Amino acid sequence: MELRDIAKRIEEKQGIPVSVRDVARVISAVLTSSDIWRIVDMAGIPVLATCEALRALEEAGWVTFQNDRVLLTANGKEAAARLGIHPVEELRCxxxxxxGLELWPFQDLAHEFHELAKDRPEASQEFDQGYVTEETTVARIALLHARGDxxxxEMLVLGDDDLVSLAAALTRLPKRVVALDVDRRIVEFLRTAAKKKNLNLEVLQHDLREPLPEELLRRFDTFVCDPTESFRGYLAFAHRGISALRGPGGAGYLGLTRLEASLHKxxxxxxxxxxxxxxxxxxxPNFHEYVNWPYIETMRAWPHLPVKRVPGKFEPWYRSALIRIELVEEGKVENVRYSGDIFTDEEAATT
Amino acid sequence: MELRDIAKRIEEKQGIPVSVRDVARVISAVLTSSDIWRIVDMAGIPVLATCEALRALEEAGWVTFQNDRVLLTANGKEAAARLGIHPVEELRCxxxxxxGLELWPFQDLAHEFHELAKDRPEASQEFDQGYVTEETTVARIALLHARGDxxxxEMLVLGDDDLVSLAAALTRLPKRVVALDVDRRIVEFLRTAAKKKNLNLEVLQHDLREPLPEELLRRFDTFVCDPTESFRGYLAFAHRGISALRGPGGAGYLGLTRLEASLHKxxxxxxxxxxxxxxxxxxxPNFHEYVNWPYIETMRAWPHLPVKRVPGKFEPWYRSALIRIELVEEGKVENVRYSGDIFTDEEAATT
Incomplete structure (x- = not known):
C-alpha cells in the first residue's frame, strides 16, 4: 500500500489532482482527530478527495469507521510512524x-453589526450561498482598514450574503459603498438596514454572470468578492471586481478555499x-470561518462522506483563505457575459 | 501639485515604478508619525522612493523637516484632507x-535559542547580511511546524545569518537539517553550536551564486531562504531552493520586503x-522584523534620507513578508552559475 496509489485513485475516480503529500495530510488529520469535520478541515484538500482517501485508507486497513468516528488502526498508526507522518499542530493565536489583527477598536461595530445581522436571510443553495461568521466579517473590515482600503x-462588494457592505458602511469611514447581489432577499435586507441606520450604502440586484453596468466600471478603489470556486466561475467574479477598479493602486479582496479548490487550481x-x-x-489561510448552512445534507459532498454527522451551526469546519491583490498595471480583463453553469467542477463540494 | 507628478519624478530620478497610491502611502505615514524610520516602515514602498517622495513633498510645501523630524505643514494637512488620505492603522494583534501564531509551545526553544544566539556573528555588509529578531526566527519555526514542514x-536553509537551521535542529523534530552559507563565520558558529548541543545539523560553506552540489538536488521536503532582492538575485536564490525539493508537495519559505522591492517587482x-x-x-506581510545592522550609515539609502538618525539596534523599521510556496508540479528550474553583481538594482537600499 503506497500513498501514491491512493493519490492516483483519487485522480482517476474524482478527477481531482492530488499529491502524495495531500494523502499524507489526510493521515495527519486522522492522527489528530476522529471527527469527520475536523478531519476535512485539517486535511485542507478538496472534500471529495478527503472522502475518497478515507475510503481507500479503510480498504487498506489503516483506517476504520465506528459510528460517526474515523479511527486509525494499529496498522495505520504503524504506517504513519514509518512514513514520518505527524499530527497537525495548528498553533493559532x-x-x-x-x-494577526486586533479587533478591539471595532467592538462597537461588532455589536451594532450583530444586532442588525440577527434578521439576515438564511443561506440558500440556489445561489451557492454560505456566509462567514460575524467575527470574520468584522476582521475583514479591520484588514481593509489596516491596508488603507x-x-x-469607494468600495464595491460583489455578492454580499456576508453583509460586508453593511459592516463597511456602519464604520462611516468609506466615501462610498456599493453592493451587488442576485438574491432579492439580500438586496432588500441591505436596503432596509441602510435606511434604518441612514447609511451611505447603495444596493443593486445584479447577476454577476452579466457584465457589470457601465456606470460601475473603473469607478472604485476597493472590491470585495467571495467567488464561486470553479476555475471559470472564480475568474468571472474576480474579473468583474478588477474591471470595477480605477486602475493601479486599486485593491481586491477574494476568498479561496482548499476544500473546493486543489492547489493545482x-x-x-x-x-x-x-x-x-x-x-x-x-x-x-483560514481567515474566513463559515456558519454552517442549512443544506448540508443536500450538498454535493454529502453522499461521499464515509461517516455522516450534521455539524452544529457554529461548529466551524469550512474555512477559506483571504487573498488581497493590488493592481500594478491597468487591469487586463474583459467585461463579458458568462453563460451555462459556472458554479460546478470536479472539486465542488457544497453546490 | 499632483501626486502623479511626484510618482513620475520618482520613476524618472530613481528608476523605481511607483503609483499615485504609493505617494499617498508616504503621506499617510507622515500623518501617523514624524519619525523617519516609522515613516519608511509604514509607507511600505522602496526606501529610495520614500526619500524622493519626501523631498518632492517638501519642495511642494506639504512637508517640512525639523532636526530629525518629518512634519506635515498646514498646506500638507489640507491637501491630505482634500485627497481623502488617512493615517495608517496597523491593527496588529x-x-x-x-x-497569527501561538508561540507558547516554543517557549523552551526561545530560551535555548536565545542563549546560543548571544555569541552570533554580527551582520556583515560584505554578504548583504542583516538578521531577523530571535522572536521572528522562532515564529518561522512555528509556521513551518503548523504547515507540516x-x-x-528534511530541510535545507540557503543562507543562514538568521540561524533558522539552528532553531529547527533544536526542536529535534526534523529528520535532517542542512544549512548553506558563504560566510565562514556563520558556518563555524553553526557547527560549534551543533556540536555543543549534539544536534542533527550539517553545515556547508557554499556561495549561492554557484550551482548546488549534486548531492543536495531533489533531496529535501522544505527549504528556507531569505533572498537578496534584485529580481535576478531573488530568482537565483529561489531556484536553488526549488531545485533542492524532491518534487510536488515540497515547500519553500521566502522573505520579501516592500522596502527594496516595489509591487511591480x-x-x-x-x-x-x-x-x-x-x-x-x-x-x-511584516512577518519578519530585523535587528538593525551596524552598517546603517554606509548602506546605499543613507545619503538619500532627507533627515538622518541612527536607529537603535532593537527599534524595528525593516520588515519583510513571509511567502510560503508549494510545488504542485515538478520544479522547472535550472541549476546554473550566476556571475556578476546579482545583489543590486535601482530599488536596493541596504547593500
Missing amino acids: PRCHGR LAGK WRRIQLALLEAGAVITDLF | PRCHGR LAGK WRRIQLALLEAGAVITDLF
Missing part, C-alpha cells in the same frame, strides 16, 4: 484566531490574477 | 504581533515562482 475609499487562479495586472500582497 | 522532514517574482511549478499558499 488564541487572541486573533490566526488572523476603507477610509475615504490555486496556481491557475493565481497565474490568471497576475496576468490580469495584479500582484498578491497578502494571503492569510 | 498584540499577542502574536500580527503573525518541520516534524519528520513582487509581481514579476510571483509570476516566476508560479512558472517554476509552485503555488503561493501563504503570504504574511
Whole structure:
C-alpha cells in the first residue's frame, strides 16, 4: 500500500489532482482527530478527495469507521510512524484566531453589526450561498482598514450574503459603498438596514454572470468578492471586481478555499490574477470561518462522506483563505457575459 | 501639485515604478508619525522612493523637516484632507504581533535559542547580511511546524545569518537539517553550536551564486531562504531552493520586503515562482522584523534620507513578508552559475 496509489485513485475516480503529500495530510488529520469535520478541515484538500482517501485508507486497513468516528488502526498508526507522518499542530493565536489583527477598536461595530445581522436571510443553495461568521466579517473590515482600503475609499462588494457592505458602511469611514447581489432577499435586507441606520450604502440586484453596468466600471478603489470556486466561475467574479477598479493602486479582496479548490487550481487562479495586472500582497489561510448552512445534507459532498454527522451551526469546519491583490498595471480583463453553469467542477463540494 | 507628478519624478530620478497610491502611502505615514524610520516602515514602498517622495513633498510645501523630524505643514494637512488620505492603522494583534501564531509551545526553544544566539556573528555588509529578531526566527519555526514542514522532514536553509537551521535542529523534530552559507563565520558558529548541543545539523560553506552540489538536488521536503532582492538575485536564490525539493508537495519559505522591492517587482517574482511549478499558499506581510545592522550609515539609502538618525539596534523599521510556496508540479528550474553583481538594482537600499 503506497500513498501514491491512493493519490492516483483519487485522480482517476474524482478527477481531482492530488499529491502524495495531500494523502499524507489526510493521515495527519486522522492522527489528530476522529471527527469527520475536523478531519476535512485539517486535511485542507478538496472534500471529495478527503472522502475518497478515507475510503481507500479503510480498504487498506489503516483506517476504520465506528459510528460517526474515523479511527486509525494499529496498522495505520504503524504506517504513519514509518512514513514520518505527524499530527497537525495548528498553533493559532488564541487572541486573533490566526488572523494577526486586533479587533478591539471595532467592538462597537461588532455589536451594532450583530444586532442588525440577527434578521439576515438564511443561506440558500440556489445561489451557492454560505456566509462567514460575524467575527470574520468584522476582521475583514479591520484588514481593509489596516491596508488603507476603507477610509475615504469607494468600495464595491460583489455578492454580499456576508453583509460586508453593511459592516463597511456602519464604520462611516468609506466615501462610498456599493453592493451587488442576485438574491432579492439580500438586496432588500441591505436596503432596509441602510435606511434604518441612514447609511451611505447603495444596493443593486445584479447577476454577476452579466457584465457589470457601465456606470460601475473603473469607478472604485476597493472590491470585495467571495467567488464561486470553479476555475471559470472564480475568474468571472474576480474579473468583474478588477474591471470595477480605477486602475493601479486599486485593491481586491477574494476568498479561496482548499476544500473546493486543489492547489493545482490555486496556481491557475493565481497565474490568471497576475496576468490580469495584479500582484498578491497578502494571503492569510483560514481567515474566513463559515456558519454552517442549512443544506448540508443536500450538498454535493454529502453522499461521499464515509461517516455522516450534521455539524452544529457554529461548529466551524469550512474555512477559506483571504487573498488581497493590488493592481500594478491597468487591469487586463474583459467585461463579458458568462453563460451555462459556472458554479460546478470536479472539486465542488457544497453546490 | 499632483501626486502623479511626484510618482513620475520618482520613476524618472530613481528608476523605481511607483503609483499615485504609493505617494499617498508616504503621506499617510507622515500623518501617523514624524519619525523617519516609522515613516519608511509604514509607507511600505522602496526606501529610495520614500526619500524622493519626501523631498518632492517638501519642495511642494506639504512637508517640512525639523532636526530629525518629518512634519506635515498646514498646506500638507489640507491637501491630505482634500485627497481623502488617512493615517495608517496597523491593527496588529498584540499577542502574536500580527503573525497569527501561538508561540507558547516554543517557549523552551526561545530560551535555548536565545542563549546560543548571544555569541552570533554580527551582520556583515560584505554578504548583504542583516538578521531577523530571535522572536521572528522562532515564529518561522512555528509556521513551518503548523504547515507540516518541520516534524519528520528534511530541510535545507540557503543562507543562514538568521540561524533558522539552528532553531529547527533544536526542536529535534526534523529528520535532517542542512544549512548553506558563504560566510565562514556563520558556518563555524553553526557547527560549534551543533556540536555543543549534539544536534542533527550539517553545515556547508557554499556561495549561492554557484550551482548546488549534486548531492543536495531533489533531496529535501522544505527549504528556507531569505533572498537578496534584485529580481535576478531573488530568482537565483529561489531556484536553488526549488531545485533542492524532491518534487510536488515540497515547500519553500521566502522573505520579501516592500522596502527594496516595489509591487511591480513582487509581481514579476510571483509570476516566476508560479512558472517554476509552485503555488503561493501563504503570504504574511511584516512577518519578519530585523535587528538593525551596524552598517546603517554606509548602506546605499543613507545619503538619500532627507533627515538622518541612527536607529537603535532593537527599534524595528525593516520588515519583510513571509511567502510560503508549494510545488504542485515538478520544479522547472535550472541549476546554473550566476556571475556578476546579482545583489543590486535601482530599488536596493541596504547593500
